[in-house]
Amino acid sequence: MTTCELCGETTGGRYLCQRHAIALAKTLAALPGLYTEVGQCLVPRQSSWGEIVTTRAAAGPRSPLNEDVLDTVNWGRAAEVVRLWRVDVQRVRWPHHAPPPPPADLNADCRWLGMELDWIVERYPATGDLAREMGELERQARSVTGDPAPRPQRLGTCVAVNGEGVVCGAVITRLPGQTRVQCRWCSYVYDCERDWLLLLHFQPAESA
Structure with a gap:
């Protein structure tokens, strides 16, 4: 592995670039606090809250909350997901050790993964999947607490040309404020004003 599993940037043998690590x-440091806040934002199904909302599909009153959120964005599910990752990392690193005992403790498991992060980024083959799932847990929590993380912006398609004159054409995205972007397909780096101007100038008419 020589490139970041999330952005394709050269990493020198690590599974994540420094930015994504x-x-x-x-x-990992933020998740316990975020899910504590989620628990304060969400009202259990059995509790009354505000105005009763009825729907044609329901025979009786329903909570105005999205009940799917209560089922999928909560401390218990987050703790379960993080615990499964801790168990797997420990299995790979110390195959002869017994798995950590239940019940899942989100604080302890996030802290444990954080302490092992250097090894994970260098040696754990599923690091990219781990990072993506932790990011999704964070996005779900922030969607409830009202503080969504910034989403990647689509800039267009890569205009780099190879030795045979073929344009790459892969989608180029960046986070707000990011000034250096590497194409995940051809590895061309956009990091100066000239690069951004060329990217804009040579976009196909339909995506300009």
Whole structure:
């Protein structure tokens, strides 16, 4: 592995680039607090809250909350997901050790994964999937607490040309404020004003 599994940037043998490794560390540190806040934002199904909302499909009153959120965005599910990742990392690193005992503890498991992050980024083959799932847990929590993380912006398609004159054409995205982007397909780096101007100038008419 020589490129980041999330952005394709050259990493020198690690599964994540420095930027995404730092982002994963921040996510692991933030998750317990975020899901504590989620628990304060969501009202259990059996509790009354505000105006009763009825629907044609329902025979009686329903909570105005999206009940799917209560089922999928909560401390218990987050703790279960993080615990499964901790168990798997421990299995790979120390195959002869017994798995950590239940019940899942989100605080302890996030802290444990954070302490093992250097090894994970260098040696754990599923690091990219781990980072993506932790990021999804964070996005789900922030969608409830009202503080969504920034989403990648689509800039267009890569205009780099190979030695045979073929244009790459892969989708180029960046986070708000990001000034250096590497194409995940051809590895061309956009990092100066000239690069951005060329990217804009040579976009196909339909995506300009």
